[in-house]
Amino acid sequence: MESIKLRKITSVWILAVFVLFIVSIVLGILMRLNQGEIIKQNSVTFYTNMTTHGLTMIGIWFVAGMAAINYLMERYVKTSYTANMIALVLTVIGVLMFWATTFIGKFHAGWTFLYPLPFKVMWATWATPLFLVSLTVLGLGWLIWSISLMTQILRKYSISQAFAWQHFKKNPSVETPPFILISMITLVGVIACLLAAVVLIVLFFAEFFSNGSFVNDALLMKNLTYFFGHTIANEMLYLGLAVIYELFSEVSGTPKWKTTWYVAVAWNCTLIFILTAFFHHLYMDFVQPEGFQIIGQLASYLASLPAAGVTVFSVLIAVYRTKIKWSLTNLLFFIGVAGWVIGGLGAVIDATISNNVVLHNTLWVPAHFHTYNAMGNVLFSIAFFYWFSTQFTENNIKSEKLTMATLTILLIGGIGFLLAFYVGGADSVPRRYSTYPAEFTSAAPLAVIGAIFATIYLIAILIFFFNISKRCLKVLSSPS
């Protein structure tokens, strides 16, 4: 069973994620209000907010997933508290450094900081190196954490068991729990993309310190950037899925999910496809070899199919004509899976080369990734937060009506906010514009609609925050 120390550190992660989430949503709403011409921010402020919002969101939902699987993994293997603590400390330091570069240094190269943008200094000169240092600090903490969790799995399971290869045959002698399989697959992907970030940062620093005697290849840097960026954004979703596989049946009062041959095959395929799907970010790069473009398209299709197919199938089987104990936890899981699938479909539409010619860099892009994040992964993690907080304190969301009302607010806010992005994207409104040219007549009104619905979404998040954080604070103040 997990230790009190683990409970406390998980509570700290939950509180930190919630606070940073709320601040980042506010930045998002400010961006939409500016695009809707309701407020006037200069473009530097807009792009500073955009960079802070993007990277903070990616960071917090990654650590939220990691904190959740670390907590649940204790059911199967002993995990390292020290690695968890190092990750927490380095995350706090990294976020503070990163926010200093944006809010004080005005660094605003976007969360993808695509080469050579960080070297086109349009901000304080110290901001570029500090930004790279902040990424190093974050990456180091997360790498230590991921390697530590992977090591703990490998202590108990051999490589083939951890990847559930014995399930490819009939009647396997050892059963690999789905939670271990998905965590292992995801951790390997996370480690690969964090190592891509290491190579990327080393190359950035090499050019920075070389006085012009070494320059980077833009194509290589873009490939590495998306190897890191695209992959981590996807893997954090899979961390959420590992949690669903572990908890959905438990909280619903149905039999525990098992690893079958098709679950094992699907997740093993996912590992390979997810590491090559990032090539779809380079469709517009005419120098990228055509073979990579084809791999990009195929992997984008194939990466989403097995994991999504098997998970949706499992969830549907679990709820179809079954008596389920519905609670906030499994309702959030259920809605989250729907959001993930809808966002995934939006992504596949965009990853199809012929569509990408039209949708590339339009609001369709934030539309689909906000769908599987704001209405997918975020809900997986909040479901875990809620479940976690009710483990040690009494469930004081007494009124079922309040739960339903909060979920309704969340759905209305989320769907409206996302629709404004989708409609804009379908109307070719470009992404990452602080204000829209007059030619895009629908852009500003849609941005206002987006801001209004995002505020409704924020209200639901605040209700969850007060509810869950109250109980996390109790866990923190309980005697060790």
Next chain:
Amino acid sequence: MFKGIVLTIIAVWFTLIVNAQTASTGMEEETNIYEKIFDAPLHLSGEQQMTFTALYQQKPILVALIFTRCSGICSPFLLELKDNLQQTDDKSFNILVISFDPRDNLEDMNNMAQKFGLENDPQWIFAVTDSIEQLNQSIGFYPIWDNETGQFDHDALLVGVNIEGYITKKLIGIRKKHDLDLLISSVNNVFSPTYRLPNKNSLFSCFNYDPKTGKNTPGLGLLFIALPAVLTVLMLVSISYFVRNKSQRMDRPYSE
């Protein structure tokens, strides 16, 4: 004491970082793109006066920066430009040949036009300006005077400017017709790809271009894309080997 050492190391390191040069080479053609060109007053042949704005509002312009006393690249540069343009019948733009040497006057420029047989071609305009400093700065062109040779050390620079006065593309050096076509497309607001010039300091290129054969061959950079995945597999196998070996060692009964 210890704190002091740590703080000093951090301070020195940050000073180094902040002072480190961010200058990158191979990007010279990318500077000042999509910035407005300076609205310099121009003196054209035939004693005409005109502003830059009035000129680019008529048609997009290709600006060639030269000086008439150049004993180096200026003549071959103009000659190649003329030859390349003769192969197209495109009249959608004008070519402005402008001197960046304050010693040049209109007569020098007219002589130069005659030397190239361009004095009666309405598409070619030869001019001087009193505001060359500001013009150079808006383009990102920095010729350096060399007292010893009595010459400017400078690039052969051709700049595309569209009818709104924005710099859309730059070409450095004597370039082939294909590159010129891209420049012409860009001043007509047609997408034209842009890429960093081949550079010997770029060690990890994904592809290496061979100017002799005109072919690309796979480069070291491609390996770097695979590196994170390879390292992950190695890490996975070695951790598994290490921890399982260790646990087997611990499980082994004490035999002595």
